[in-house]
Every structure is written in structure tokens, then in C-alpha cells.
Amino acid sequence: MNYISIKNIDNLSQWVQDALKIKKNPLKNKKLGKNKTLGMLFFNPSLRTRLSTQKAALNLGMNVMVMNFTNEGWTLEFEDGVIMNQGASEHIKEAAEVISQYCDIIAIRAFAGLIDKEKDNAETVMAGFLKHATVPIVNMEGATGHPLQSLADAITMEEHKTPHRPKVVLTWAPHPKALPQAVANSFVEMMQKQENMDFVITHPQGYELNPEITKDSKIEYDQDKAFENADFIYAKNWSNYNEYGQITNADSNWTVTAEKMALTNNAKFMHCLPVRRNMIVTDEVIDSENSIVIEQANNRTYSAQLVLQKILNNVK
Amino acid sequence: MNYISIKNIDNLSQWVQDALKIKKNPLKNKKLGKNKTLGMLFFNPSLRTRLSTQKAALNLGMNVMVMNFTNEGWTLEFEDGVIMNQGASEHIKEAAEVISQYCDIIAIRAFAGLIDKEKDNAETVMAGFLKHATVPIVNMEGATGHPLQSLADAITMEEHKTPHRPKVVLTWAPHPKALPQAVANSFVEMMQKQENMDFVITHPQGYELNPEITKDSKIEYDQDKAFENADFIYAKNWSNYNEYGQITNADSNWTVTAEKMALTNNAKFMHCLPVRRNMIVTDEVIDSENSIVIEQANNRTYSAQLVLQKILNNVK
Amino acid sequence: MNYISIKNIDNLSQWVQDALKIKKNPLKNKKLGKNKTLGMLFFNPSLRTRLSTQKAALNLGMNVMVMNFTNEGWTLEFEDGVIMNQGASEHIKEAAEVISQYCDIIAIRAFAGLIDKEKDNAETVMAGFLKHATVPIVNMEGATGHPLQSLADAITMEEHKTPHRPKVVLTWAPHPKALPQAVANSFVEMMQKQENMDFVITHPQGYELNPEITKDSKIEYDQDKAFENADFIYAKNWSNYNEYGQITNADSNWTVTAEKMALTNNAKFMHCLPVRRNMIVTDEVIDSENSIVIEQANNRTYSAQLVLQKILNNVK
Numbered sequence: 001m002n003y004i005s006i007k008n009i010d011n012l013s014q015w016v017q018d019a020l021k022i023k024k025n026p027l028k029n030k031k032l033g034k035n036k037t038l039g040m041l042f043f044n045p046s047l048r049t050r051l052s053t054q055k056a057a058l059n060l061g062m063n064v065m066v067m068n069f070t071n072e073g074w075t076l077e078f079e080d081g082v083i084m085n086q087g088a089s090e091h092i093k094e095a096a097e098v099i100s101q102y103c104d105i106i107a108i109r110a111f112a113g114l115i116d117k118e119k120d121n122a123e124t125v126m127a128g129f130l131k132h133a134t135v136p137i138v139n140m141e142g143a144t145g146h147p148l149q150s151l152a153d154a155i156t157m158e159e160h161k162t163p164h165r166p167k168v169v170l171t172w173a174p175h176p177k178a179l180p181q182a183v184a185n186s187f188v189e190m191m192q193k194q195e196n197m198d199f200v201i202t203h204p205q206g207y208e209l210n211p212e213i214t215k216d217s218k219i220e221y222d223q224d225k226a227f228e229n230a231d232f233i234y235a236k237n238w239s240n241y242n243e244y245g246q247i248t249n250a251d252s253n254w255t256v257t258a259e260k261m262a263l264t265n266n267a268k269f270m271h272c273l274p275v276r277r278n279m280i281v282t283d284e285v286i287d288s289e290n291s292i293v294i295e296q297a298n299n300r301t302y303s304a305q306l307v308l309q310k311i312l313n314n315v316k
Numbered sequence: 317m318n319y320i321s322i323k324n325i326d327n328l329s330q331w332v333q334d335a336l337k338i339k340k341n342p343l344k345n346k347k348l349g350k351n352k353t354l355g356m357l358f359f360n361p362s363l364r365t366r367l368s369t370q371k372a373a374l375n376l377g378m379n380v381m382v383m384n385f386t387n388e389g390w391t392l393e394f395e396d397g398v399i400m401n402q403g404a405s406e407h408i409k410e411a412a413e414v415i416s417q418y419c420d421i422i423a424i425r426a427f428a429g430l431i432d433k434e435k436d437n438a439e440t441v442m443a444g445f446l447k448h449a450t451v452p453i454v455n456m457e458g459a460t461g462h463p464l465q466s467l468a469d470a471i472t473m474e475e476h477k478t479p480h481r482p483k484v485v486l487t488w489a490p491h492p493k494a495l496p497q498a499v500a501n502s503f504v505e506m507m508q509k510q511e512n513m514d515f516v517i518t519h520p521q522g523y524e525l526n527p528e529i530t531k532d533s534k535i536e537y538d539q540d541k542a543f544e545n546a547d548f549i550y551a552k553n554w555s556n557y558n559e560y561g562q563i564t565n566a567d568s569n570w571t572v573t574a575e576k577m578a579l580t581n582n583a584k585f586m587h588c589l590p591v592r593r594n595m596i597v598t599d600e601v602i603d604s605e606n607s608i609v610i611e612q613a614n615n616r617t618y619s620a621q622l623v624l625q626k627i628l629n630n631v632k
Numbered sequence: 633m634n635y636i637s638i639k640n641i642d643n644l645s646q647w648v649q650d651a652l653k654i655k656k657n658p659l660k661n662k663k664l665g666k667n668k669t670l671g672m673l674f675f676n677p678s679l680r681t682r683l684s685t686q687k688a689a690l691n692l693g694m695n696v697m698v699m700n701f702t703n704e705g706w707t708l709e710f711e712d713g714v715i716m717n718q719g720a721s722e723h724i725k726e727a728a729e730v731i732s733q734y735c736d737i738i739a740i741r742a743f744a745g746l747i748d749k750e751k752d753n754a755e756t757v758m759a760g761f762l763k764h765a766t767v768p769i770v771n772m773e774g775a776t777g778h779p780l781q782s783l784a785d786a787i788t789m790e791e792h793k794t795p796h797r798p799k800v801v802l803t804w805a806p807h808p809k810a811l812p813q814a815v816a817n818s819f820v821e822m823m824q825k826q827e828n829m830d831f832v833i834t835h836p837q838g839y840e841l842n843p844e845i846t847k848d849s850k851i852e853y854d855q856d857k858a859f860e861n862a863d864f865i866y867a868k869n870w871s872n873y874n875e876y877g878q879i880t881n882a883d884s885n886w887t888v889t890a891e892k893m894a895l896t897n898n899a900k901f902m903h904c905l906p907v908r909r910n911m912i913v914t915d916e917v918i919d920s921e922n923s924i925v926i927e928q929a930n931n932r933t934y935s936a937q938l939v940l941q942k943i944l945n946n947v948k
Contacts, residue, residue: 027351035659037687047389047411051381051418055353058379063690065683068388072700073679074906083910085808090906093919095679098905098929102683176401273414274390274406278399287409297414343667363705363727367697367734371669374695384704492717589730590706590722594715603725613730 001314002137003307004126006147006189013195015151016158019299019306023155026059026305032312033062039103040066040140043110043125048273048297049140049148053107056305060312065103078124092125096132105136105311112143112180114245120144120180121210136311138304141182144210149272150186152303154194156296157232160268165196166231167265171223172203173280174250175237183272184238185213192217202226204249209241223254230264235271235280256281261290268292317630318453319623320442322463322505329511331467332474335615335622339471342375342621348628349378355419356382356456359426359441364589364613365456365464369423372621376628381419394440408441412448421452421627428459428496430561436460436496437526452627454620457498460526465588466502468619470510472612473548476584481512482547483581487539488519489596490566491553499588500554501529508533518542520565525557539570543579550586551596572597577606584608633946634769635939636758638779638821645827647783648790651931651938655787658691658937664944665694671735672698672772675742675757680905680929681772681780685739688937692944697735710756724757728764737768737943744775744812746877752776752812753842768943770936776842778814781904782822784935788928789829789864792900797828798863799897803855804835805912806882807869815904816870817845824849834858836881841873855886862896867903867912888913893922900924 002008009015022028038057042050050066057064067073076095077088084091099106110125120143129137139147157168170187188209191199201209202220220226227233235256240246255278261267269281269291277283286293318324325331338344354373358366366382373380383389392411393404400407415422426441436459445453455463473484486503504525507515517530518539524530536542543549551572556562571594577583585597585607593599602609634640641647654660670689674682682698689696699705708727709720716723731738742757752775761769771779789800802819820841823831833841834852852858859865867888872878887910893899901913901923909915918925 030351035662037690039683042388045387045389047383047406048414050383050388051355051415054381055418058353065686067679067682071387071677071703072674072682073677077909081910081915084908085911089908090679091909094905094907094925094929097926098680099683101926101930102687102933273410275410276400276405277393277407278397279401283397293410294413294417297410298417301418346667358704361703361705363699363722364730366699366704367671367731370697371734374669387703493721589726591726592716592721593709593723594713595717599713609726610729610733613726614733617734 001311002130003147003311004130004137004139005145006150006186006193008147009151009193012154012190012193015306016154019151019155019302020158022305022309023302026302029309030059030061032309033057033060036104036312037063037065037102038105038107038308039099040064040107041109042068043070046109046140048300049109052300053140053148053304055301056308059305060308062308078128092128093132096129097134100134103135105138105308106133107138107140109140110142112182114178114180114239117244138307143180144182145186146182146272147186148300148303148307149183150190151306152296152299153187153234153270154190155299155303156270156292159295160292162231165198167198167200167229168232168234169226169230170201170234170236171226171254171256172207173235173237173254173256174252175276175279178239178245178247179237181209181238181241184209184236187234187236188214188217200226204251204254206242206248207240209238223260224263227260227263230267233261233264233267233269235269237280255279256285258282258284261285266290270296273297317627318446319463319627320446320453320455321461322466322502322509324463325467325509328470328506328509331622332470335467335471335618336474338621338625339618342618345625346375346377348625349373349376352420352628353379353381353418354624355415355422356380357422357424358384359386362425362456364616365425368616369456369464369620371617372624375621376624378624394444408444409448412445413450416450419451421454421624422449423454423456425456426458428498430494430496430555433560454623459496460498461502462498462588463502464616464619464623465499466506467622468612468615469503469550469586470506471615471619472586472608475611476608478547481514483514483516483545484548484550485542485546486517486550486552487542487572488523489551489553489570489572490568491592491595494555494561494563495553497525497554497557500525500552503550503552504529504533516542520567520570522558522564523554523556525554539576540579543576546580546583548586549577549580549583552588553596571595572601574598574600577601582606586612589613633943634762635779635943636762636769636771637777638782638818638825640779641783641825644786644822644825647938648786651783651787651934652790654937654941655934658934661941662691662693664941665689665692668736668944669695669697669734670940671731671738672696673738673740674700675702678741678772680932681741684932685772685780685936687933688940691937692940694940710760724760725764728761729766732766735767737770737940738765739770739772741772742774744814746810746812746871749876770939773814775812776814777818778904779818780932780935780939781815782818783938784928784931785819785866785902786822787931787935788902788924791927792924794863797830799830799832799861800864800866801858801862802833802866802868803858803886803888804839805867805869805886805888806884807908807911810871810877810879811869813841813870813873816841816868819866819868820846820849832858836883836886838874838880839872841870855892856895859892859895862899865893865896865899865901867901869912887911888917890914890916893917898922902928905929
């Protein structure tokens with residue numbers, strides 16, 4: 001069993017309930033991971049993912065080996081058949097097979113480069129490990145998805161569930177740097193699995209996510225209209241998918257403000273963090289009682305622990 | 317309970333005795349830290365602090381998660397109310413609150429930048445974590461203090477205590493790079509808590525430490541005179557506090573030599589390490605039997621372990 | 633007991649048998665390392681060594697503290713008697729003595745610089761730790777040897793042993809970057825301890841390894857002739873030892889191809905990894921059934937575990 005995408009969740013509501021059970025008693029399965037080793041491989045920076053996934057593994061009694069590939073290991077080659085006379089010292093084939101011998105589960109973070117759309121969509125690093133590793137792989141944010149985050153988001157929404165069928169809005173917001181679409185993609189895929197929620201995506205014209213991911217999810221280009229009666233506002237920036245990796249819009253009118261939040265049904269404010277204050281969201285909103293971003297981060301531990309627990313139960 | 321400054325020590329002689337008890341049987345409280353996690357956050361390089369604090373946590377049975385913020389995480393913003401459209405990706409508010417959810421204790425190393433005196437004196441990083449974290453904070457060397465070091469120094473002096481009231485001298489010594497005042501500051505504050513010791517600070521004119529720290533501690537500008545009858549010579553460089561962060565003196569006459577040590581009462585030589593040989597101190601002195609620098613480093617484990625133990629006992 | 637060189641192996645065939653016993657039941661001695669700490673110090677990148685040595689220590693129940701000296705610690709000075717007014721912040725003497733107080737075993741990786749032959753041959757870093765540390769030292773690849781690798785190689789050859797006296801060939805192969813001789817050196821030294829094997833080294837004229845290491849080992853400059861009837865082909869690049877650290881040959885005729893392998897007695901293909909595909913060896917050969925490079929990497933865990941186990945048994 002791998003956890004690469006929201007698609008790997010067979011029954012979202014069951015997973016959420018299981019995670020909430022773990023949250024109530026995180027050390028209950030302390031023996032499950034005994035003498036099992038999680039290898040965490042980072043090709044990019046990480047705070048929440050680094051610490052929460054480690055914490056989840058420790059809660060399960062696992063050993064953890066952390067490795068920053070960028071400065072601690074060798075540059076990897078992902079293409080087959082090349083003459084390796086350039087910068088890359090090691091082929092993914094050997095790297096993945098070798099690491100599989102030292103670890104029971106391999107977790108990988110490898111962001112989109114945002115230069116080559118095809119390469120990013122191919123998830124070169126993640127796919128390389130999936131193809132050549134002989135142990136389960138966990139996605140700690142790939143080029144096109146961040147499923148541990150979106151599972152944590154689902155857990156957090158369950159904890160704040162409304163008595164009525166809620167309206168959930170994913171809103172684009174401006175950011176000074178070009179960011180990947182990964183978090184937004186997985187959030188969309190997770191929402192598509194929610195049976196009792198209404199879901200709207202709002203973003204400027206031209207900022208459409210990959211249509212193979214959004215499918216028939218509702219898109220509303222008028223942010224104000226999208227916010228009307230919303231119960232959850234999930235803010236996130238992403239760079240342009242069509243003009244791939246470009247910033248074609250920096251309109252501060254898309255920042256989530258108290259005025260915008262006033263249009264909602266007293267909505268909770270969500271973001272995956274790290275967040276640029278007063279770009280994505282004003283201090284007023286993120287510091288308000290309706291902000292549940294810190295809880296989202298907390299649930300990263302239980303989302304990771306659920307995934308590790310399922311894999312360990314499967315491996316045994 | 318936090319451990320940010322020597323001021324947090326309520327009873328120095330009792331703490332020293334407690335640390336010496338830990339040193340005799342470091343694994344006695346191996347169960348105290350079970351299922352507790354220490355997060356160690358580094359904004360600067362570290363050898364002794366990195367390894368001794370980790371060792372202390374392991375002796376207490378704690379889990380340890382180490383993170384180098386500079387290359388593994390996100391650049392933090394410490395100002396409130398700013399529009400985060402520059403280099404910083406995450407605000408200290410979120411970072412501190414989030415990490416508090418994964419760790420039971422957070423330990424932080426964040427040196428003085430030596431450019432902006434006011435900012436350094438404000439201990440921007442440490443203060444940010446103190447303000448926003450929801451778990452205890454341990455100072456692994458901040459901009460203005462290094463209290464784990466000075467506690468280890470107090471332990472080391474107790475192990476070498478003289479039958480008479482000792483004279484302890486903190487002497488400035490030359491160094492090719494501009495260094496913070498942190499170690500000197502905490503040593504001064506620790507000495508001010510010593511009831512049965514005489515204390516003298518010696519340094520070139522103009523190299524006065526922050527007077528709010530030195531208070532009425534005796535300053536003697538004549539190094540030779542200061543060394544007379546000394547029982548402990550603690551050498552340390554710091555950059556100019558008045559002409560902030562500048563090196564205005566590189567006089568090799570301030571290097572601690574065998575001739576200088578001959579003026580003392582067969583004094584022990586102390587330094588926090590890392591030390592520049594033949595700049596701060598000659599090989600002859602640091603390699604002599606009177607040098608106790610290696611023992612000081614050893615006591616870093618027990619100083620950290622005492623602090624963690626006190627916090628864990630408090631947290632339970 | 634230190635493990636610095638193949639010379640530290642008193643009885644190679646016994647060590648190999650012991651390692652194979654560990655491989656059958658790696659967790660048998662889980663209590664041996666309890667409350668013991670392995671400090672792993674890296675002055676260079678590492679994947680296999682980093683993870684397999686950690687894994688070995690965890691199998692023995694040890695604590696592990698990993699430190700990348702290059703970006704996490706201080707630049708070290710290795711010369712005695714110098715005035716430390718340049719880049720180095722700490723002398724090896726203090727560093728080694730201090731770390732010895734926090735760790736029960738210190739493992740070190742410090743590659744050849746390939747600029748100063750004398751300095752590399754002196755193994756400045758390893759020798760500095762050996763001289764000043766007060767706990768056992770393990771070589772995780774030094775300037776002139778990589779004995780954990782060669783021990784793993786010996787284990788792997790034993791697992792594939794031929795019914796007849798085997799012929800083992802160490803062959804040089806081209807590489808775009810100047811590499812150290814360490815792996816080749818230790819392989820030669822290990823082969824010199826093999827009593828029931830024939831051993832041939834093949835490389836271009838001028839690419840002789842240090843004659844003090846090769847001694848009377850057979851050298852054959854004709855690669856094809858060397859490959860005839862070989863049972864094991866061990867490929868490795870190294871830079872010129874005579875024109876020290878230079879690449880004076882990049883002849884792709886030395887690449888190990890299927891044609892070359894056809895000259896052998898259905899030989900196994902070996903390499904320490906990371907390997908440059910289609911430079912050192914063609915895809916066809918390394919992906920063939922006769923390639924045992926992944927098994928070699930796997931045996932790194934058991935080679936390290938045997939060494940740690942021997943040291944722990946010695947230390948107790």
C-alpha cells in the first residue's frame with residue numbers, strides 16, 4: 001500500500017473517523033512500529049511535514065531516519081538510458097532499491113519545479129521511487145499533490161462540522177512567489193470525495209487548475225459571490241497552470257479580509273501554512289476566532305499517523 | 317517554566333548540587349521523558365550544544381527532533397502587522413504555535429546578528445517563540461545570553477572548588493571575527509548569583525559589556541592586576557558593545573599566556589569552546605593540567621539535563 | 633578497538649561468517665547497544681553509509697546522533713601549534729575530546745581532497761580524531777580507505793561463492809569527475825586477506841594505485857585479458873594517483889559492457905554505488921541478473937552492525 005494521492009483513500013469518512021480515534025489516544029499503537037524504520041527523504045524545505053510526520057512515526061514506536069537529499073546525498077538521475085556524464089551521481093533505480101533495504105516505509109517530499117509542466121505532471125521523483133522502491137511510499141508533497149495535508153484538512157472540517165450541509169470554498173489569493181498547485185489539487189480531490197458538502201472553487205480568470213483534477217467541480221470567478229453563505233473558506237495561492245508557473249495576477253483584491261469574511265455564514269478560515277500574512281489573508285482574519293489554521297497543522301500528526309498505521313498493518 | 321536566562325535559576329547552589337547528582341547517575345530518570353519530545357531548532361551552527369542537549373534528552377528517555385531552520389525550513393518573519401511580500405515565508409506566530417503542537421519542549425539557538433543592537437537586545441527570535449509558543453522554551457544561546465553554558469560553568473567550578481573564597485576573573489581576549497557578548501553576559505549574571513566568590517571582569521577600555529548586565533560587577537582594565545591571585549581565569553572574546561559589533565581591538569597582549577597564568581594563584585583555565593588557539597589562549601595554557609575546558613563541555617550534558625528534568629517535572 | 637582500515641580485521645573469513653549470522657537475525661542483539669550513543673560525523677555527502685550505519689546502530693538498540701560538520705558545526709583546524717586567526721574556529725583536539733564525552737562510538741566520513749597527496753595520505757581528519765578522541769572510531773570512508781564497504785563486499789562474495797577457486801577482477805572504469813582511491817584501496821587490502829581467491833587489478837597504464845597498498849597484487853593492463861574467466865568483476869573509477877587527483881584518461885573502452893562480461897566465467901558484476909550508468913557500466917550489465925550491486929548495498933548494514941557489535945562487546 002502506498003499513499004501518493006487522495007485517490008488512495010478508499011473511504012474518506014471512515015479514514016477521518018479513524019484519525020479522530022488516533023487523536024484521542026495517539027500512543028495506543030506504540031508497539032505497532034517497533035523495529036520498523038521510516039525513511040524521510042526531503043528534496044525541499046519542510047517544517048510541519050518534517051515534524052508532524054516524525055512525531056506520528058514516534059507515536060507508533062517507529063525509528064526515523066531523516067535525510068535532506070539536496071545537501072546530504074547525491075544528485076539523482078531520473079531518466080532511463082542516459083550516459084551519466086553530467087551532474088547527477090546516482091540513478092533513481094539504485095537509490096530507490098538501496099533505500100528500500102534500510103527502511104520499511106519511505107516518505108518523500110519533492111516539489112514541482114514549475115518550469116516543465118510535463119515533467120511536473122509526471123511527478124518524476126515520486127514516480128521514480130514508486131517504480132523502483134520495494135517498500136511502501138508516502139507522499140509528503142509532490143509536484144501535483146499534498147494528500148497528507150488534505151487528509152488533515154478533512155479531519156479538521158469534521159471537527160468543526162456544521163449542523164447543515166456546509167458550503168466549502170477554495171479561494172485563490174495573491175502571493176509574491178510562484179507556488180505549486182499541489183495543495184489546491186489535493187484539496188479539490190478530497191472535496192470531490194465529500195458526499196455531504198457543497199464545494200466551490202474561486203480564482204481569477206486564467207488561473208484554472210488542471211481540468212483533469214477539477215473535473216466538474218464548480219468554479220466561480222466572482223470571489224464575493226463564492227463567499228456568500230460559505231461555512232469554510234480555504235485560502236491558497238498557486239501559480240498559473242496554463243501559463244505554467246507564471247505569476248500573471250497579483251491582485252490584492254483577492255486577499256481574504258474581514259469584509260470578505262462578513263459575506264460568509266460565519267465561516268471558518270483555513271490555510272495549510274506557511275502563510276504570507278496580509279497577502280493571502282489579513283492579520284484580522286487569521287488572528288480571529290474563526291481561524292482554524294493551527295488546528296489544521298495539529299491534525300497533520302494524525303493524518304500522517306493514520307497513513308503510517310494503515311501501511312504498517314498492511315506490511316505485517 | 318522556561319529556561320531563557322540565568323535569571324530563571326532560583327537557587328544556583330541547589331541547581332549545581334542537583335546537576336552533580338544527575339552526573340553521578342545520568343540514567344536514573346530514564347522514564348521521566350518517555351513519550352515526550354524535545355524539538356531542537358537551530359538558526360546557527362552548533363557542536364557542543366547540539367550534541368550535549370540531545371544526549372541529555374536521550375538520558376531522560378525523550379524523543380528528539382532536530383531542525384536546522386536555515387536550510388531545512390522557511391524564513392521567518394518576526395515583525396507584527398507587515399505585509400509579507402518579501403523573503404520571509406512564515407510568521408513566527410504560526411511557526412511557534414504549530415511547533416508547540418508537535419513538541420513538549422522547544423529549544424532554540426539564535427545568535428546575535430551584531431548589526432542592529434536594539435534588535436539583538438530584543439532577542440527577536442527567542443522572544444518571538446516565548447510569546448507565541450505554548451510549551452516551555454529552552455535557550456541554546458540567544459543574542460544576549462547562553463545560560464546552559466554558564467550553568468555548566470558553575471557546575472565545573474563547584475567540582476574544582478577551592479578551600480578558600482575563590483577569585484574568579486572573566487577576561488576578554490582577542491579574536492579575528494566579531495563575536496556576540498552572549499557567553500560573557502550569562503557568565504557575569506551567573507557570577508552575580510555566586511555568594512562565596514569574588515568576581516572581576518577585565519577587558520580593554522571601551523570593551524565594556526552592557527552595563528544593565530554588568531551592574532556593579534567589578535571591572536579592572538589592567539589584565540595583569542586582575543589576574544593576581546585569581547583561582548579561575550575564564551577567557552572569552554566579545555565584539556565591542558558600544559561600537560556595536562565592531563572589532564576595535566585585536567591586541568595580542570590580551571592573549572592568555574603561561575606568563576599571565578603565573579600571576580594567578582595556580583588558577584584553572586576556563587573557556588566555553590570553540591576556542592581559537594594562540595589567539596584567545598596559548599597552546600601551553602590550554603594543554604596544561606590547569607585547563608578544565610573539556611570538563612566544562614562535559615558538564616553541558618548535565619546542565620541541559622537538569623533544565624529538561626526540571627521542565628518535565630513541571631509539565632507533568 | 634577502532635575500525636579504520638581493513639588491517640583491523642584479524643580474521644576475515646570469521647568476520648564474514650559472523651556478519652552472515654547477524655544478517656539472519658539482525659535484532660538478536662537489540663539490548664547490546666542500550667543507552668549507548670553512536671555519533672555520526674559527516675564531512676561529505678553520504679546515502680548508503682548514512683542510512684545503513686544508522687540502521688545497524690538501531691538494530692543494536694543504540695541512540696544515534698548525526699551531525700553534518702560542513703553546515704551544522706564549526707570549521708576544524710588540524711595543524712598543531714598554529715595561530716588560529718583564519719577560517720577554522722575549533723581545533724580537532726577540543727572537538728574530538730568533547731564529542732568523545734557525548735558519544736560511545738564516533739563514526740567519521742572525510743573524503744580525500746585530491747589536491748594534496750601527502751595530506752590525504754596522512755588521513756588528516758581520521759588521524760586527528762584517532763589521536764584525540766577517547767572513544768572508538770569507525771571509518772565511514774576516509775581519504776584512503778572505505779573498509780565498511782569492502783567488508784560488505786566480502787560478505788556479498790561469500791553469499792555468491794563459486795564451487796571452484798574464484799577469479800576476482802578489480803577494474804578501473806571512466807568517470808567524469810575526479811574520484812578518490814579509497815574504495816579501490818580497501819577492496820585491494822580486503823582481497824589480499826582472501827586466501828582462496830585469485831585477484832587481478834586492471835587499469836590503464838599510469839593509473840596505478842598507491843604501491844604501498846597494492847604491494848604484490850597482480851596488475852594486468854589489458855582489461856580483456858583480465859576479464860578472461862573472471863567470476864567477479866568489481867568496477868570502480870579512481871583519479872590518477874601519480875598525477876595526483878587528475879583525470880588523465882576518460883577512455884570509454886574501459887566501460888564494463890555486455891561484450892566485456894562475455895569474456896568472463898559468467899561473472900557477477902559488483903560496484904559500491906553510487907554508479908554512473910553508461911560510464912562505469914552499461915545499463916545492460918548493471919540491470920542483468922548477474923549484477924549484485926543492490927545486495928552489496930544491503931550488506932552495508934551487516935558490515936556496520938558487525939563492527940559496532942564488536943566494538944560494543946569490547947567497550948562493555
